[in-house]
Amino acid sequence: MNPRTITLHDCSFSTYIYEEEIIARILMLAEQLDQEYADKKPLFLAVLNGSFMFAADLMKRITIPCEISFIRLASYQDMQSTGKVKEILGLNEDIQGRHVIVLEDIVDTGHTVHGLLQQLGDRGAASVEVATLLMKPECVQHPLDIKYVAKAIPNDFVVGYGLDYNGFGRNLRDIYKIVS
Numbered sequence: 001m002n003p004r005t006i007t008l009h010d011c012s013f014s015t016y017i018y019e020e021e022i023i024a025r026i027l028m029l030a031e032q033l034d035q036e037y038a039d040k041k042p043l044f045l046a047v048l049n050g051s052f053m054f055a056a057d058l059m060k061r062i063t064i065p066c067e068i069s070f071i072r073l074a075s076y077q078d079m080q081s082t083g084k085v086k087e088i089l090g091l092n093e094d095i096q097g098r099h100v101i102v103l104e105d106i107v108d109t110g111h112t113v114h115g116l117l118q119q120l121g122d123r124g125a126a127s128v129e130v131a132t133l134l135m136k137p138e139c140v141q142h143p144l145d146i147k148y149v150a151k152a153i154p155n156d157f158v159v160g161y162g163l164d165y166n167g168f169g170r171n172l173r174d175i176y177k178i179v180s
């Protein structure tokens with residue numbers, strides 16, 4: 001396939017991971033989760049906004065009984081500079097005794113997931129794991145054990161398939177990486 005170049009705001013991006021590969025990787029993840037969570041009735045917690053496409057495509061391929069709920073992280077605190085954990089918004093389910101799988105778009109430094117796990121930790125879940133579409137292993141700054149990673153990528157800024165650049169690009173079917 002010929003690479004496609006697009007412009008969002010002031011930056012150019014070129015196709016990096018095509019939709020076919022994304023879906024193939026999600027299918028593998030779904031099969032693994034189906035096996036490992038059979039009879040556990042997992043509760044998926046999709047972190048908005050970035051994970052909406054990943055969550056939808058993954059859920060369509062999960063065949064075991066499960067639930068999904070959507071959460072957001074409060075944006076009024078600057079977590080990196082204050083060191084504070086962002087508050088979880090929209091978690092109305094009681095996760096006591098539940099097997100929780102957090103769905104993330106991308107793990108970069110790991111601050112977000114680290115904070116989320118800290119907050120979920122004292123709510124009595126039977127287990128909490130993270131499934132992320134993308135992960136940048138070179139950038140992670142926390143000792144995180146992320147069990148489900150659809151694809152590891154180098155330290156490049158990417159957009160598309162739910163991921164944005166200043167609000168744009170979430171609708172793209174493929175994932176693009178920045179070129180300039």
Ligand code: 5GP
Pocket residue numbers: 050104105106107108109110111112113156157158159163164165
């Ligand atoms: P972390 O807390 O792991 O550093 O970053 C997680 C969040 O930063 C992601 O949920 C995502 O919103 C954003 N992010 C990190 N890397 C990228 C990237 O390459 N592209 C986009 N669009 N967002 C990113």
